[in-house]
Amino acid sequence: MALFGKKEESVQEKDSEKMENIGGRKLRGVVVSDKMQKTVVVAITSLKLHSKYQKYFKVTKKFKAHDENNEYHTGDKVLIQETRPLSKEKRWRVIAKVN
Secondary structure, three states: OHHHHHHHHHHHHHHHHHHHOOOOOEEEEEEEEEEEOOEEEEEEEEEEEOOOOOOEEEEEEEEEEEOOOOOOOOOOEEEEEEOOOOOOOEEEEEEEEOO
16 A cells, blocks of 8 residues: 555656646757748757767757747847647747847
8 A cells, every 4th residue: 555655656746747848848049031921940059079089060950930920030049949830840939039
């Protein structure tokens, strides 16, 4: 009986951890295109370490993000958050403009 109680508590703790992380990943990047309606393209630049030469190099990846009011324009630094699929290629939502 005591074992069952401990197991039940751990299940509740795991559920509460999942609820805290329900928002998805957040990334910071720069808007490189705002020509589509309600969509912006955000470029995320990160550093990767080369396995053989042990030198860092830049890797840029572009994501399409949802911008409901068309308020973000090319050159703006923004914060995007992962969300459910909104279209064929759109899985991110713009949260805020970063200074």
